[in-house]
Amino acid sequence: xxxxxxxxxxxxxxxxxxxxxxxxxxxxxxxxxxxxxxxxxxxxxxxxxxxxxxxxxxxxxxxxxxxxxxxxxxxxxxxxxxxxxxxxxxxxxxxxxxxxxxxxxxxxxxxxxxxxxxxxxxxxxxxxxxxxxxxxxxxxxxxxxxxxxxxxxxxxxxxxxxxxxxxxxxxxxxxxxxxxxxxxxxxxxxxxxxxxxxxxxxxxxxxxxxxxxxxxxxxxxxxxxxxxxxxxxxxxxxxxxxxxxxxxxxxxxxxxxxxxxxxxxxxxxxxxxxxxxxxxxxxxxxxxxxxxxxxxxxxxxxxxxxxxxxxxxxxxxxxxxxxxxxxxxxxx
Numbered sequence: 001x002x003x004x005x006x007x008x009x010x011x012x013x014x015x016x017x018x019x020x021x022x023x024x025x026x027x028x029x030x031x032x033x034x035x036x037x038x039x040x041x042x043x044x045x046x047x048x049x050x051x052x053x054x055x056x057x058x059x060x061x062x063x064x065x066x067x068x069x070x071x072x073x074x075x076x077x078x079x080x081x082x083x084x085x086x087x088x089x090x091x092x093x094x095x096x097x098x099x100x101x102x103x104x105x106x107x108x109x110x111x112x113x114x115x116x117x118x119x120x121x122x123x124x125x126x127x128x129x130x131x132x133x134x135x136x137x138x139x140x141x142x143x144x145x146x147x148x149x150x151x152x153x154x155x156x157x158x159x160x161x162x163x164x165x166x167x168x169x170x171x172x173x174x175x176x177x178x179x180x181x182x183x184x185x186x187x188x189x190x191x192x193x194x195x196x197x198x199x200x201x202x203x204x205x206x207x208x209x210x211x212x213x214x215x216x217x218x219x220x221x222x223x224x225x226x227x228x229x230x231x232x233x234x235x236x237x238x239x240x241x242x243x244x245x246x247x248x249x250x251x252x253x254x255x256x257x258x259x260x261x262x263x264x265x266x267x268x269x270x271x272x273x274x275x276x277x278x279x280x281x282x283x284x285x286x287x288x289x290x291x292x293x294x295x296x297x298x299x300x301x302x303x304x305x306x307x308x309x310x311x312x313x314x315x316x317x318x319x320x321x322x323x324x325x326x327x328x329x330x331x332x
Contacts, residue, residue, distance in 0.1 A: 027043040045161055059176050062102065067121075067122070091189065106214065110196075210229055224240060
């Protein structure tokens with residue numbers, strides 16, 4: 001009886017915590033890594049499309065196969081996305097070392113790179129899919145289905161609870177943590193160095209200590225994020241699924257970090273550690289501002305940021321006008 005009462009109290013406290021932090025993502029789970037304690041939770045058992053979060057599973061299966069990371073992989077026409085017609089800066093015909101292809105798939109979330117990793121798995125795509133199924137079972141991800149390596153298929157589905165298990169497993173691969181926490185890197189493509197950037201703008205940002213990161217987006221999945229961070233001496237992993245916009249996903253991550261650090265959650269106002277682009281978009285969605293008039297905020301740079309509200313919110317940076325001092329010479 002006492003155990004049931006304690007469980008009810010813990011559930012109530014967990015629910016209260018979730019209510020106290022405003023979330024734009026439809027499903028949220030934040031777990032303290034060292035203890036396994038659930039810090040924040042919202043619809044953690046809901047099964048949803050996971051988009052490019054899939055690529056963490058792809059990377060683990062590829063690394064488990066102990067393939068040569070220096071072996072050249074040629075990007076083929078079959079690697080091109082014909083489902084969503086997503087763009088790629090990796091040209092067909094390019095020959096790239098498998099280690100760099102893995103970097104492109106994880107850091108820049110390139111779909112051609114991920115597709116080529118699955119295609120060149122020992123035994124081909126059928127063997128890759130079988131290996132993924134075995135990995136899912138081994139990790140105890142009972143509500144997860146992954147049918148292909150990129151995440152483009154809406155049939156790649158999971159829950160935030162399952163994805164925390166996947167994130168914890170991925171964090172044990174140095175090859176994954178190093179690549180997902182690179183803010184940018186230069187990859188040799190057909191003899192030319194091409195700079196690629198991390199799809200998570202919080203990686204490398206001031207005030208963020210990120211140990212693992214992966215973003216995802218499709219129309220069905222919305223904006224998704226897996227990220228392990230250190231804040232206030234605590235290590236925690238967060239999973240965000242189906243946010244309506246990148247700004248909502250960033251604001252959720254900010255509020256989670258504030259919660260872990262014991263700070264007050266933000267309702268959309270600019271934080272100094274937030275990039276001005278992310279902050280301005282977050283502000284445009286804040287209910288504190290009237291839909292009929294633009295919100296005007298003064299940025300730390302001294303510029304005026306004007307945000308037009310509504311479904312087509314726009315950001316306009318207006319330089320501060322300097323006072324003009326006219327010196328008149330006296331006539332002698």
